[in-house]
Amino acid sequence: MIIGTVVNASGLAQARLMAGSVKRQMPDAKVLVCLVEESPVGPLPDIDWIFTARQISGYIGFHDFDRYIFKFNSLQCGAAMKGQLLTYLLEAFPAEEHIVYLDPEMYVFKPFDEIEHMLSYYDVVLTPHHLEPSDAWDCTREIGTLQDGTFHSGLVAVKNSWEGRNFADWWMKIIAGDFGGQPNGIFTDQPYLNFAPAFFNTGILRHPGYNLAFWNLHENGRQLFRAGDEYCLTNHTPLRCANFSNFLGLLDSCIDTYTPHDGTYRQMWNEYQQNWAWLSLQHPALPWSYDYFYSGEKIADETKLRYRAAKIDHLVEANPFTLSNHSDF
Structure with a gap:
């Protein structure tokens, strides 16, 4: 198994935390980092390979990198490169049967046994943001999820098969943003995953131990407790991985809202933050x-x-980085 992630230079600390957790739980897995920066960095502990986004784009034949990346801000760069990274991993490592994309904010607590099993039957495995419906009178989460995408793009597993490669190629091209109607915001890659179960041989991983995050802390099946040295969820379900994204402070807020009298999640989050700070x-x-x-x-x-709007309407020939804010497109 190869696990890949996308970061800019400011995200390398979290990428190292993720990589270290992978190596502890799955020693045979390899970790590759796509660095969305002009300058490469040297070797880092627990990370097997580090390539720049430009290098990866060039390898897969995507040579118009400057015009591609110019459209995105630093928060969107990860979403922009996920499809390219999966395509690269499937092409560059043909002997590797299973490829997993993980967000750098992920932390692995147990081996991905369920993913390995599902990739025996499916070519793509996705994890939903939610596993339990809201109360009938409150559908605000469902409405928000329709906008951001039903499935979380921070964990996407692909088999190195004809169908898996087709999925990666489709996702790479559709999130490029070179057409009208592209979703706005940061998570521009996620809404398209809604179509994956219809277009490809896709399995939906409903194990609550994957992707524990601020957006599902309210669910009854994701109550966290500690059993010895391990973290478990409701009904002693093992915690496989948690997403420690604290976007807009939402993780802190949801911990206070949904687990105010139980310090288990707060303790886990504090331990992560201490390692991250170091x-x-x-x-x-x-x-x-x-x-x-x-x-x-x-x-x-x-x-x-x-x-971005000009590039949809017509070809902008000049390298945009040679221009200025006063340039006409």
Whole structure:
């Protein structure tokens, strides 16, 4: 099994935490990091390979990298490169039967036995954001999930098969954003996964121990407790992996809302933050390479939006990084 992730330089600390957890639970797994920066970095513990996004794009024949990445901001770069990374892993490692994409915020607590089993029958395995419906009078979560996508793109498993490669190629192309009607926001890759069960031989992983995160802490089947040295969920279900995304402080808020009198999740989150803080000293937050024109001028968000719209309507021949915020597209 190869596990891949996408980060910019400021996310390397979390990528190392994820990679270390993988190696402890699945020593035979290999970890590859796609770094969305111009400059590469040297070898890092627990990470087998580090390639820049430009290198990966070039390998799969996607040579218009500058025009592609210019449209996205630093938060969107991970969503932009997931399909490309999966395509690369399936092509570059033909002997590897199972490929898994994991967000860098993921932390692995147990081997992915269920994923390995499901990939014996399916070519793609997805995990839903929610496993339990809301009360009939409150459908706000369902409405929000329709906008962000039913399945979470932070864990996508693919078999190295004809069908699996077709899925990766389809996902890579459809999230490129070169057409009208592209979803807005940060999670522009997720809504398209709604179609995967209809288009491809896709299995839905309903094991509650995968993808424990702020968006499903309210579910009855995901109550967390500690059994000895291990974390378990309701009915002694083993916790396989947790997503420690704290986007807009939502993890802190949901812990306070749904587990205010139970310190288990807070303890787990605090332990993660302590390790993250220690590694962040070695990988401090840095400006993103692709947030600047070659002149050093900061690219305005409005400029990225104008360029994206112009690229849909007509071909923009110049390398956008050679231009400025005052350029006409």
